Amino acid sequence: MKSCRVVLGVMLHLVACNAEFSESICREQAVGKPLCPELFLLGVQKSASTAFYYFLVEKAALDIRVPKKLGRSPQLRKEPHYFNHLYEKGFEWYINGYGLRKSMDELAIDASPDYTAHPHCAQRIKDAMNFERLRFIIIFREPVDRAYSWYRHCHSVGLKYPNYEDAFRSFDYKFSLMAKYAAEFIQNCVQMYSEPELVFPTCAHRNSHFLYEKYSVPVEETGMNTTSFQVIGMIFTEGLYGYIMSLWFEYFEPHQFCVLIYDNLVEDARAELERIRPCLNFFGKEPVIGEDDVRLPTANVKTCENCPLYEELDEEAIGPVRKRLNERLYAKSNELLRSLLKEHNLRDSMIEWENNYN
Numbered sequence: 532m533k534s535c536r537v538v539l540g541v542m543l544h545l546v547a548c549n550a551e552f553s554e555s556i557c558r559e560q561a562v563g564k565p566l567c568p569e570l571f572l573l574g575v576q577k578s579a580s581t582a583f584y585y586f587l588v589e590k591a592a593l594d595i596r597v598p599k600k601l602g603r604s605p606q607l608r609k610e611p612h613y614f615n616h617l618y619e620k621g622f623e624w625y626i627n628g629y630g631l632r633k634s635m636d637e638l639a640i641d642a643s644p645d646y647t648a649h650p651h652c653a654q655r656i657k658d659a660m661n662f663e664r665l666r667f668i669i670i671f672r673e674p675v676d677r678a679y680s681w682y683r684h685c686h687s688v689g690l691k692y693p694n695y696e697d698a699f700r701s702f703d704y705k706f707s708l709m710a711k712y713a714a715e716f717i718q719n720c721v722q723m724y725s726e727p728e729l730v731f732p733t734c735a736h737r738n739s740h741f742l743y744e745k746y747s748v749p750v751e752e753t754g755m756n757t758t759s760f761q762v763i764g765m766i767f768t769e770g771l772y773g774y775i776m777s778l779w780f781e782y783f784e785p786h787q788f789c790v791l792i793y794d795n796l797v798e799d800a801r802a803e804l805e806r807i808r809p810c811l812n813f814f815g816k817e818p819v820i821g822e823d824d825v826r827l828p829t830a831n832v833k834t835c836e837n838c839p840l841y842e843e844l845d846e847e848a849i850g851p852v853r854k855r856l857n858e859r860l861y862a863k864s865n866e867l868l869r870s871l872l873k874e875h876n877l878r879d880s881m882i883e884w885e886n887n888y889n
């Protein structure tokens with residue numbers, strides 16, 4: 532298969548080769564053959580997915596295989612990021628990271644909490660894997676807090692890329708201003724569609740990178756023009772959960788998903804974790820869920836040490852920002868998420884973030 536990839540440099544052929552490799556490899560489960568991941572932790576970022584991951588692979592007595600050979604960094608082991616950022620490395624690279632199957636009841640996981648942010652991941656996963664055997668776990672968190680947490684993360688890593696620095700500077704580094712302008716821009720895109728499954732592929736910054744990148748308007752409050760707007764868009768589009776799920780339901784059956792809610796994990800992790808059972812029982816696995824098993828990273832951290840330009844917003848200060856984002860973007864998307872989950876018997880009741888957080 533390697534020679535196939537070298538000889539055919541053209542993207543389309545590369546995809547064809549990948550599909551060929553996967554068909555012969557992931558559609559059969561046999562001892563001594565590659566062990567293909569069948570359990571996916573899809574997202575979302577900043578919703579305790581790392582804490583949940585460690586529960587799953589270390590505490591729950593499930594004996595789940597994680598990729599060993601993909602990279603030296605522990606992060607690459609947890610998050611292969613193959614179907615989004617590292618697709619060009621090829622399917623063989625990805626599958627080889629997991630090694631060979633040693634017994635029939637083995638299960639491997641791919642926990643890349645960014646897959647939900649990339650509209651093409653669902654299609655790619657469906658095409659490459661033995662799709663009926665896949666199960667997906669997703670954790671959702673109130674989208675404004677999720678966005679603010681990502682904003683905080685950018686500051687805490689020192690706005691590590693120059694385009695982050697530029698994009699943030701035009702808003703005087705303020706979350707409240709970014710929210711205002713991003714809500715406007717994203718909403719203009721969202722409302723172009725009446726079919727919800729079309730919204731995310733067009734309006735997600737990842738797919739429409741150039742649209743975001745080129746978008747430049749004056750920021751009234753700072754007298755500067757926006758630049759590298761995709762960096763700002765990223766903070767907010769990943770919270771469009773209703774549109775994200777309607778896309779995934781185009782590719783997979785509802786019973787292949789287990790959906791967790793961050794608020795419920797904070798309140799009663801043990802009870803909430805029960806919701807992953809169907810996704811594991813399918814593989815003949817029974818998770819052991821202990822009293823104190825998911826330790827969330829200090830929930831709702833609002834401060835940022837050594838972040839001189841960070842806009843610290845307490846509950847009161849974030850109120851108007853939340854209200855605007857909900858009115859423009861998230862209330863509708865949240866409502867769509869709730870109705871989809873209910874319709875597909877995944878959750879019959881769910882917190883109404885846009886009302887409970889106001």
Ligand SMILES: *[C@@H]1O[C@H](CO)[C@@H](O)[C@H](O)[C@H]1NC(C)=O
Pocket residue numbers: 749754755756
């Ligand atoms: C912002 O963009 C406009 C239109 O391109 C330009 O005329 C103006 O000089 C820019 N302002 C700043 C502060 O860069």
